[in-house]
Amino acid sequence: MFDRIVDEYRDRPGISLGRMFASEGLSVRGKVFAFVGFTGKLFAKLPEQRVGELIEAGDADPAIMRDKPMREWVTLAPARPDTWDRVVAEAYAFVDSITPAG
Numbered sequence: 001m002f003d004r005i006v007d008e009y010r011d012r013p014g015i016s017l018g019r020m021f022a023s024e025g026l027s028v029r030g031k032v033f034a035f036v037g038f039t040g041k042l043f044a045k046l047p048e049q050r051v052g053e054l055i056e057a058g059d060a061d062p063a064i065m066r067d068k069p070m071r072e073w074v075t076l077a078p079a080r081p082d083t084w085d086r087v088v089a090e091a092y093a094f095v096d097s098i099t100p101a102g
Contacts, residue, residue, distance in 0.1 A: 001081050002036045005088050014096070021065075026092070033095035034088045041075040042084050044091040048072055059083055 009015050009026055018027040020043070025035025034044045043063055046054070048071050054060035055074065060083075063073035076083055 001078065001084060002042065005034070005084065009088075009092065014101075026088075028092060028096045029099045029101065031095050031099045033091040037075070040078045042078070042087070043073055043075055044087045045072050046074060046087070046091055046094055050090065050094075054087070060087070 006017065006026060010017070012028075014029045016027055016030075017024050018030070018032050019025070020032040020035045021037065023035045023037055025032045025043075027033065032045065034042060036042055041061075044060075051060070051062070051072060051074050055062055059080075060074035060076050063070040063075045074087070076087060
């Protein structure tokens, strides 16, 4: 499922594949915005407020690393392909907006 998303984003300006926690992920100008972890869950970087909204709505889970929640990251189960597309689009827009050009 992530391969399809990679294909959709790979030709956009500033997009590349990068490494995040030993997984391949999508980055914009060197900043990762989405990747799939070893458990098959999608990790996506979003504004902290949006993270809370998705978790509260039951659409995502908190991203936990070394027993600590990552405040700007959520995880989504592989069984949610419709949500993956929407959340990756949001993650791209967010990271693109906070990452300086050039």
